[in-house]
Amino acid sequence: MDQVFTDRASGKDIRRPKLDELIRFARTGDTVMVHSMDRLARNLDDLRSVVQTLTGKGARVEFVKEGLVFTGEDSPMANLMLSVMGAFAEFERSLIKERQREGIALAKTRGVYKGRKRVLGPEKVLELTARAAAGIPKAQLAREYGLSRETVYQYLRRGEAPVGPGPTEGPDMPA
Known part of the structure; x- marks a missing residue:
């Protein structure tokens, strides 16, 4: 039986209800298909942890975009690819945050950034x-x-x- 777990939360946070549910549900013989590594986790430590947890339960983890599969019995090359690709995802996230901070600072100096609208009057x-x-x-x-x-x-x-x-x-x- 196929089971789909879809998170609406950002991959930057490891505490996500659907991810927790997926980890509890996974068992030997399951294949966990993830669109891309940066959807699962945004930093290398979290990515490794989630992949190790799932493969430790006997599940395969397949990253569609990257074309990588992890089973827990991975070669040194597979572990290197996980580390390199995970490091790039983390680096990309850092660049995005830096550009966002710079853009906000520039908008503030031009007087066009006022921040989020207040919820309460x-x-x-x-x-x-x-x-x-x-x-x-x-x-x-x-x-x-x-x-x-x-x-x-x-x-x-x-x-x-x-x-x-x-x-x-x-x-x-x-x-």
Whole structure:
């Protein structure tokens, strides 16, 4: 029986639900077909780890684009190809990130890059910060506002509204 596992998450992250499901599902005699190495992992360590895990369970790993197959009983040449191709994928990812940073920096100097649009408007931010100051857990706030906890913390750190007494105010400090 054929089983298809399709990830919508980026290959840069090794913690992906469908990849985890694939690894749990794989067994002796299975063939795992992957479009290309950079779809499976974006750095060499993760790529090797995933391939070794799958071949260690008796599965074959086939990379269609690169035309490579790994079985766990691979020749030194196959291991070299995995390392070289994986290193190129990692290098390519690094170049893309560097170009992106450079492009953003140039756009900022021209005044055309404003960053991502904020999810919450000013009124909702005031409400969020007031509720956080009242002691409501950040995880609960994140769920209620449809945000990640990190985004809640970012709103609170930006100082868009007071979260509580700061270092220059409070009961012992003059107003």
